[in-house]
Amino acid sequence: MELAAAKLKFIEAWGKLGSEWGINRTMAQVHALLLISPEALTTEEIMEALSISRGNANMTLRDLIGWGLIEKQHKAGERKEYFFADKDVWNISRQVAKERKKRELEPVLKVLNELSTVVGDEKDPEFKTFKKSVSDINKLALNVDKTLETMLKAEESWFWGSILKVFK
């Protein structure tokens, strides 16, 4: 396969994966473009490469910065802003895990906590089933939360080296 075709395919695949994971397609595509670009790119270049509008490019880049996946760069003597992506997949994974933990898991934990204060008749099957499900999900969520917490502190070496040992 030719490089040009491969690039397009990569951008498309990353975009699709992103949209399946609640990240908008364009955002994932811009990320993909920057991931495979050796140099930082300007908004103009990104607009051009992906055929998107200036407004869209600007918002998408801002969001990617918010996710900690790309950074602005300034070149001496130039007005333009350049953008580049961290290429380290371990950093990328951690960054995504960190943001999703904060944006999604933590609010859910909060609600589950509130829900576990529910009061009712211990003889009522409706009540018992509700309590059991909420409590089980709460335990799971706490486990996931702690696991992510530890992952965020872990060294890169852990990830590449020993993840498989987990499961004896």
Next chain:
Amino acid sequence: MELAAAKLKFIEAWGKLGSEWGINRTMAQVHALLLISPEALTTEEIMEALSISRGNANMTLRDLIGWGLIEKQHKAGERKEYFFADKDVWNISRQVAKERKKRELEPVLKVLNELSTVVGDEKDPEFKTFKKSVSDINKLALNVDKTLETMLKAEESWFWGSILKVFK
């Protein structure tokens, strides 16, 4: 908090979480409803409880069956179909992991494999960066895939007992 209010809150929270994870809101809500219901419910009861149409209920229930999260049940002497959810969070987690692996991870692995056959000039930074990124992501994806594979085979006890030991 009262049980009735808590139920609504749980259904809402599960629906929100679902939509953040690429599962449609209604599907997650129906799942939530069945999770906290001690008895299997009919389509009518689900339509009523969530104020959704018959068509929507039918499609959503079919999707949930496709995800392996709920099952049909027949009661002796009755024409109606009843639906109930597996309440075991470990089973739920495995089922979701299994489906997402199949639907999302595997197609991506396939593309990454194709992309690693790209040919080009080893001196070209564009080429080198592309290859490096694709190869790193490929390694990560393979790692995730193997980890999920092992998780699918693992015993429930593993999950509740030793997930935290992973990280030293």
Next chain:
DNA sequence: ATAAACTTTCAATAATTTTTGAAAGTTTAA
């Protein structure tokens, strides 16, 4: 066979999410 009970389908509609692009805003150089 017929009809009642129940389920499925799908074209039309509604709701939501994403994108556009032009105008407004900001910064820098002269």
Next chain:
DNA sequence: TTAAACTTTCAAAAATTATTGAAAGTTTAT
């Protein structure tokens, strides 16, 4: 200052996704 170079905003439009509901389909009992 002023104007050129560049960035941000946001209301309107487009694209996508979800939902409805009535008609068609299926199964069962008689």
